[in-house]
Amino acid sequence: MKCKLSIEALKMEAKNFCEKQSKINHKLLIGITDGKAVGTYVEHLFQEELSRKYDLQIGNSAKGIDLPGESINTDIKVTSVRQPQSSCPFRSARQKIFGLGYNLLVFVYEKIDTEDTCTLNFLFCTFIEKQKTADYTITKRLIEMKKDGANKEDIIGYLNDKNVPGDEIIYNDLATEILSSCVEQGYLTISNALQWRLQYGRVIQLDNKIEGITNYVWKY
Known part of the structure; x- marks a missing residue:
């Protein structure tokens, strides 16, 4: 009987997956330059490996994230080290300030092709807890503004200056929430x-200097 997947097991499986897959010839990817195709390939490989070992829920486009189980609640992102970035669905403007609402597991690879081989060197693997997934610059400044005694009008002005998506009603609601609740420092850069x-x-x-963010790094 398969055991339930936990967050700690997920992080360890991700680390082991990176080490294993960095040693394999990924023939299906020879000559492939489409980052989305590479990302889908890696995501499916990892999900298949997890499914063989654990009882877990695998997501689909309707559910929005790759591992939607209540105790895991994690989306998988795969990106090239040349430009480590990806996209995700826009749900609301508050995601920039209070986080995406789910954890992220980020695989960062270097792809090296020859005529008959494809190597994916996984250079970084990072698990980001959902409370750390807000925008770095915006949360940093909002935390400073609250400490300095900013009022609602100050907050609304800043949100407007930073082009946070929304209208006057959204800005007013966000400012009220920002002033009445804790804003945690985020560590992503989130572009509109x-x-x-x-x-x-x-x-x-x-x-591994920030609680809530687990980093694995390899040098090849």
Whole structure:
């Protein structure tokens, strides 16, 4: 009987997966330059490996994230080290300030092709707890503003200056929530687009210095 997947087991399986897959010839990816195709390939490989060992829920596009189980609640992101970023669905403007609402597991690879081989060197693997998935710059400044005694109008002005998506009603609601609740420091860079654009350059380099973010780093 398979055991239930836990967050700690997920992190360990991700680390082991990176070490194992970095030693394999991924022939199906020879000559493939489409980052989305590489990402889908890696995600499916990892999900299949987890499914063989654990009792877990695998997501689909309707559920929105890859591992939607209540105790796991994690989306898998796979990105090239040349530009470590990806997109995710836009749900509301508050995600920039209070986090995406789910954990992230980020695989960062270097792809090396020859005529008959494809190597995926996984250079970074980072698990980011959901409370750390807000925008770094915006949360940093909001925390400072609250300490300095900012009022609702100050907060609304800042949200407007930073082009946080929304109208006057959304800004007013966000300002009320920001002033009445705790804003945690986020570590992603989240750019506005039709979908959120998540950039991982900062977070993958943290070297386990931040509680709630687990980093594995390899040198080849």
